[in-house]
Amino acid sequence: MMKKRNLLLIAPLLISACDNATSATSAVVPEQRQQHSAELQNMIRQVKNNLVFVEGGNFLMGDFGKKYGPEKIQLDTEKDSKPLHKITLSSYSISKYKTTNQEYQFYLKLNGLQLKKEDNSLSQKLSDALNKLPDTPAHIDWYDAEKYCAWLGKVSGLPFALPTEAQWEYAARSRGQFFIVGTNSGVLEMDGIQRGINISGSWDREEFARKMGLSSGIYTALPVDRYPPNPLGIYDMAGNGYDWINDWYDPDYYKNSPAENPAGPEKPAYKDYEGNYTKVIRGADISGPFKGLTIARYSSKPDTDVTGDKTVRCVVNSPQPVK
Numbered sequence: 001m002m003k004k005r006n007l008l009l010i011a012p013l014l015i016s017a018c019d020n021a022t023s024a025t026s027a028v029v030p031e032q033r034q035q036h037s038a039e040l041q042n043m044i045r046q047v048k049n050n051l052v053f054v055e056g057g058n059f060l061m062g063d064f065g066k067k068y069g070p071e072k073i074q075l076d077t078e079k080d081s082k083p084l085h086k087i088t089l090s091s092y093s094i095s096k097y098k099t100t101n102q103e104y105q106f107y108l109k110l111n112g113l114q115l116k117k118e119d120n121s122l123s124q125k126l127s128d129a130l131n132k133l134p135d136t137p138a139h140i141d142w143y144d145a146e147k148y149c150a151w152l153g154k155v156s157g158l159p160f161a162l163p164t165e166a167q168w169e170y171a172a173r174s175r176g177q178f179f180i181v182g183t184n185s186g187v188l189e190m191d192g193i194q195r196g197i198n199i200s201g202s203w204d205r206e207e208f209a210r211k212m213g214l215s216s217g218i219y220t221a222l223p224v225d226r227y228p229p230n231p232l233g234i235y236d237m238a239g240n241g242y243d244w245i246n247d248w249y250d251p252d253y254y255k256n257s258p259a260e261n262p263a264g265p266e267k268p269a270y271k272d273y274e275g276n277y278t279k280v281i282r283g284a285d286i287s288g289p290f291k292g293l294t295i296a297r298y299s300s301k302p303d304t305d306v307t308g309d310k311t312v313r314c315v316v317n318s319p320q321p322v323k
Helices: 015-019 030-049 101-110 121-130 142-156 165-172 202-212
Strands: 051-054 057-061 085-089 092-095 241-248 279-284 298-300
Touching (some): 030 101, 051 165, 092 165, 101 142, 165 241, 165 279
Antiparallel strands (some): 051 092, 279 298
16 A cells, blocks of 8 residues: 555557467477567667666755745655755666556566456456556556566666666656656646646546547556656656655655665565555656655555556666667
8 A cells, every 4th residue: 555645569469468478488489489589679679769868966855845946845745755865876777668568568478477467356447458558558566567677687688677766756857956746847737627738637538548448537547658758858757657666665764865876775664554564656646736746755565456556667777878
């Protein structure tokens, strides 16, 4: 439970394709192996092309509103985004897009895996709708997100991983600028409260769901490139699904965070009300007013049963741009 608060591939690989992906890779005939190899190389090229190099540096991490915000008031009512503290980060690269269904389901197919089933019919119905479209974000738990980034590292030879919390915030704020949300303008732009301009509103998602024949309504995920990126060129840093973070969650972590390349607590630190240790998630489940603060911290158990609002993007922990 989260903490509450005020590719150009060869062919679409959707749920039906994953349903037939139970055979071991050793049983794949040579022709299929050759096709899979070509598809894999295409995917690796695409993933590398979609990386944004983030030059390292210093920034003030946390709720900067009282000192540097336009209204000089705290942006976040929660204590875990405080105190404001100076961080130094090494350079890295981050995916400009959330991992799509097409990418993730290709990974499943190649490894003889299947999408996880939800524990009740309503959740499964939502999950099926979210998993249907190839260019919308994949929705998975933390363990599968971590495995996916590790697999990218294995097949590409690059040090892929889930982002640290500091890496995510630094990138969302376009290298630590005082951006309230991670949009192209640093703020949410809405036409009223239900129609979005630089992010989606509830009407946008409902309209898209109807057009695509989905039953997910306002919870519908939109294509990963539907709205403008932030100035660094990174999309969906203010919504369209929470991004999983590598760090364990600790509400007091900012009080004793290392000043250089912080990576979160060394071991699980905080339990939710059900007694589960939790990981950090960042961003927002759906886009809209009062959501997507760049400095807001959330938590969720890593093996969450309902995966309808958790997404993944990976980083490459290398000080040089990926070529």
